[in-house]
Amino acid sequence: MAEECVPVIRYEELPEGPVVVLLDQTRLPVEEAELVCTDVPALVEAICSLAVRGAPVLGIAGGYGVALAAARGFDVADAAEQLAHARPTAVNLAYGARRVEAVYREALRAGAGEAGAAAQALAEARALHREDAEASERMAEYGSALLADLVPGGGMRVLTHCNTGRLVSGGGGTALAVVKAVHRAGELRRLWVGETRPLLQGARLTAYEAAEAGMAYSVLTDGAAGSLFAAGEVDAVVVGADRIAADGSVANKVGTYSLAVLAGHHGVPFVVVAPVTTVDLATESGGDIEVEQRAAHEVTEGLWGRSPGSRMGSGGGPALAPVGAHAYNPAFDVTPSALVTAVVTDEGVASPVTAAGIAELCSTSRKRVSRSANGMMKS
Numbered sequence: 001m002a003e004e005c006v007p008v009i010r011y012e013e014l015p016e017g018p019v020v021v022l023l024d025q026t027r028l029p030v031e032e033a034e035l036v037c038t039d040v041p042a043l044v045e046a047i048c049s050l051a052v053r054g055a056p057v058l059g060i061a062g063g064y065g066v067a068l069a070a071a072r073g074f075d076v077a078d079a080a081e082q083l084a085h086a087r088p089t090a091v092n093l094a095y096g097a098r099r100v101e102a103v104y105r106e107a108l109r110a111g112a113g114e115a116g117a118a119a120q121a122l123a124e125a126r127a128l129h130r131e132d133a134e135a136s137e138r139m140a141e142y143g144s145a146l147l148a149d150l151v152p153g154g155g156m157r158v159l160t161h162c163n164t165g166r167l168v169s170g171g172g173g174t175a176l177a178v179v180k181a182v183h184r185a186g187e188l189r190r191l192w193v194g195e196t197r198p199l200l201q202g203a204r205l206t207a208y209e210a211a212e213a214g215m216a217y218s219v220l221t222d223g224a225a226g227s228l229f230a231a232g233e234v235d236a237v238v239v240g241a242d243r244i245a246a247d248g249s250v251a252n253k254v255g256t257y258s259l260a261v262l263a264g265h266h267g268v269p270f271v272v273v274a275p276v277t278t279v280d281l282a283t284e285s286g287g288d289i290e291v292e293q294r295a296a297h298e299v300t301e302g303l304w305g306r307s308p309g310s311r312m313g314s315g316g317g318p319a320l321a322p323v324g325a326h327a328y329n330p331a332f333d334v335t336p337s338a339l340v341t342a343v344v345t346d347e348g349v350a351s352p353v354t355a356a357g358i359a360e361l362c363s364t365s366r367k368r369v370s371r372s373a374n375g376m377m378k379s
């Protein structure tokens with residue numbers, strides 16, 4: 001159960017100073033080790049190496065990073081800049097860093113002083129963390145209800161990609177939180193877990209969470225998805241998102257687009273689950289989304305499968321390809337809205353996925369924020 005698990009991220013005020021503590025996801029599933037970041041460069045390094053990863057928790061990390069810089073007396077604007085640009089595709093990272101930076105600046109402007117502004121920055125980062133947990137619950141509710149409609153009769157076989165559960169969130173997560181709700185309702189026959197090359201977020205992390213939740217699951221190589229669809233073994237695909245453009249295009253872990261094409265070909269619902277904070281109305285279309293390109297050695301070396309005596313490559317892993325092999329290694333791809341059956345958010349569901357539907361979800365969210373800013377009850 002999530003309550004007994006090592007927290008994915010936390011901000012701690014130790015006698016020697018504040019720190020951000022992360023569950024190091026590069027070490028999973030072998031061990032649950034924590035990584036303690038005492039400054040922003042250490043946190044940026046943890047973000048780049050994927051010790052902390054997945055869109056919503058990157059937002060929380062960005063927020064805590066700015067709060068950490070403020071509390072330790074570092075240059076807050078520089079910290080926010082470094083964090084916002086540590087990875088380019090997941091919009092939540094910049095969102096979290098900029099949101100907390102804005103609160104810090106406003107507090108300074110209002111005369112709170114540095115310590116007061118730092119305290120307000122931390123309160124904002126903690127609020128962001130809490131909101132994300134609440135958003136997970138709402139996405140799980142909306143998403144599981146939608147799946148029950150899309151796949152009537154229960155006993156569904158769901159295919160997912162990458163990792164979108166508690167490891168990416170202040171709460172239960174996005175797509176995997178939906179699958180967990182389906183499982184709790186007794187309606188999940190099997191979770192198909194795409195291994196997610198090259199860094200195996202599916203095999204290492206989603207399988208770890210599926211086992212933790214007691215689900216029936218199978219890991220498959222990314223290349224095996226086609227034959228699984230052809231055999232009629234997939235009732236729905238449920239994935240997360242790193243950025244959703246105004247036209248409803250979805251950037252998510254590389255391999256998502258291929259699954260959407262397969263789902264379209266086989267008439268299987270393809271559902272994207274993400275908080276509204278992952279929608280970026282300033283990005284007009286999928287072609288405008290910056291896709292992070294990562295180092296070749298992630299593809300050409302077995303970074304997660306070191307064994308004694310293996311010949312090590314430049315990244316420190318055993319060679320899987322000739323030394324020096326060129327690699328194409330985008331971290332994400334973009335799926336056009338026409339291939340997406342529904343976008344499930346914490347503010348409701350857009351289906352069919354249109355620019356108007358996406359804008360409507362965001363305006364619901366803005367109304368909610370302004371109501372709560374006016375001291376009214378949150379809906």
Ligand SMILES: CSC[C@@H](O)[C@@H](O)C(=O)COP(=O)(O)O
Binds near residue numbers: 055174241
């Ligand atoms: C809510 S998680 C959605 C996405 O962030 C997830 O599917 C994903 O692509 C993560 O990529 P990663 O490179 O592991 O950070």
